[in-house]
Amino acid sequence: MHSSFMPPRQVKIGDAAAFAGTTPRAIRHYHEIGLLPEPERGGDDRRRYGYEDMIRLLWIRKMTAAGVALDDIREAFTTGTASAGADSGDGIAGILERLEETLAEQEAEVRRQRTAVQRMRTEGSRTGLLSDFVTERLRGLPEGSLRQADLDSLLVTERILGPLGAAVQATRFVVLATHPALREDSDRVDDAEEALDDGVAVDDPRVAQVAAERHAFESALYAVIEKLGLEQDDDALFDAWDAAHPAPAHEGEEGADLSSGGRGTGSMGVFEAMGKMPYDFSPARLRCMELAAELSAHESPAT
Template structure:
């Protein structure tokens, strides 16, 4: 009577493919049984047990390269090794969960690139009727600011929140939007820049806290990229910003150079 089963039967019993069994042999995880008189390799209970152990550990997430040493370890080493595998799996789960959450946020537009606090600010801008073009430009500026000057991002959000709480500031923003229809040499541009600078000086929280200002000052190159974003699409607004900043510098306020 033949003892043992063929490789196909062994694979089926254990729940893997023949190719997988041969791969385990190649890696040295399971020894190949000797051929019988008919030239077939017959798998006995020892080989089947080893196959089950290897498959179970592999399914649990243990790298194949580590399974051999794990199965040959003493009980204490085995327990410690499993704890290490569990730790790495937990880290992978956290990483995969974060990736899944990002995919979910992608379906929600802004939330893929910006935190909830920034999205709430954009929602408030839209609710105040500042217009889709303005909100879109601010969205892009926030994405750039978060990526290029992360240490100054929270302070930037705080500035925006103070601004949205200030009716006078909102009115100046609306006037700035209207200015895009003015001629480049319209004297009202300089007048509006003066009004903006005066408002900032009268309400210092709109300028940001010292930590945030320092972060932006150190990142002058990044500031220029963010501040000049869409400048070609809104030239009057760009000029208005430059004039306002110049007036603030004249008043002793530290503002990064454009």
């Protein structure tokens, strides 16, 4: 028994969208950008879609689902040598090659993100944001011995000087985390510096006094670093960085340093960073920092 059903020769936009698995709005967009030719209209001035229109819609739908951009699809349909419903020769092949490269890059980025998330879960949400080179330097410290301000400082340093610079700075926080008396002195000097707000004149005697206290503390801190042999550990950091990141031939024999090779791709230059990273330091506090640096330079001329 033969069926009396006869498929329509043309359908309206709603039926075309439903069959192709898209929306009328998307089809109208295809018309606007020249991806899908305007079909003939019926007596009611509404678009009517035939078999060839549906074939092209299906291919558009499949290609967009695969990640091919609409502009690339249009180019392939325009320059291809085959029909719209088939592989359009070199045009499609080139597009698919570029798409495969893009997907490979996206997969690599997803792997990087997953690694970062796993590190954050393992190391802690803050510490895990730092690079392996820095977190390895901090490994073994008592839980909770690093303060939020310590991690914030390392994050900024890594952005400016890269993992090597932050790993060297981490030595400071390793000592503070394991020497309560030094940590107490550090807090006292920090508080004194913060007290040099905008209400303090740059020539106020307190500025020079706090600078002297800062210099004395830094000297004491360095003495402990030297006593513990951590200075040699810092030298080993440079060697490890050089081994993992050999300098290009055009950079000569200087190796990695904190101002260039040690920064890495996620960092920026010091001077650029100074113009972009805001620091809420008063003129008095800046002067205090200058005086402390001068005291250090006078004590160690070779440095």
